[in-house]
Amino acid sequence: xxxxxxxxxxxxxxxxxxxxxxxxxxxxxxxxxxxxxxxxxxxxxxxxxxxxxxxxxxxxxxxxxxxxxxxxxxxxxxxxxxxxxxxxxxxxxxxxxxxxxxxxxxxxxxxxxxxxxxxxxxxxxxxxxxxxxxx
Numbered sequence: 001x002x003x004x005x006x007x008x009x010x011x012x013x014x015x016x017x018x019x020x021x022x023x024x025x026x027x028x029x030x031x032x033x034x035x036x037x038x039x040x041x042x043x044x045x046x047x048x049x050x051x052x053x054x055x056x057x058x059x060x061x062x063x064x065x066x067x068x069x070x071x072x073x074x075x076x077x078x079x080x081x082x083x084x085x086x087x088x089x090x091x092x093x094x095x096x097x098x099x100x101x102x103x104x105x106x107x108x109x110x111x112x113x114x115x116x117x118x119x120x121x122x123x124x125x126x127x128x129x130x131x132x133x134x135x
Contacts, residue, residue: 080111082102
């Protein structure tokens with residue numbers, strides 16, 4: 001049996017966390033971290049991370065430096081934020097994240113759709129790399 005796709009949700013807001021879990025729990029295995037320290041302990045166990053940048057006591061910049069930037073090469077990182085300025089979004093893109101979601105409106109269904117797309121892409125890449133190894 002194939003392992004289910006694992007998503008780490010790094011979110012300290014109860015309302016946002018429940019909304020994300022409601023959209024994703026049926027299809028994916030979910031890991032939850034409420035702060036940067038918990039996330040660092042779980043990051044090696046996931047395929048994708050959905051990271052809220054506002055995780056006290058850390059600033060947005062500290063969360064990027066401690067959690068996001070060091071792991072972008074191995075884990076698809078998506079930012080969840082209420083900040084929607086072009087500078088913040090561009091800075092996240094420059095750091096190597098796979099995407100940036102502004103937390104407003106009916107965002108959670110969009111997040112679910114993106115996770116399904118990411119899972120399919122990673123699965124296809126995994127099939128490709130396995131075929132290269134067996135050749």
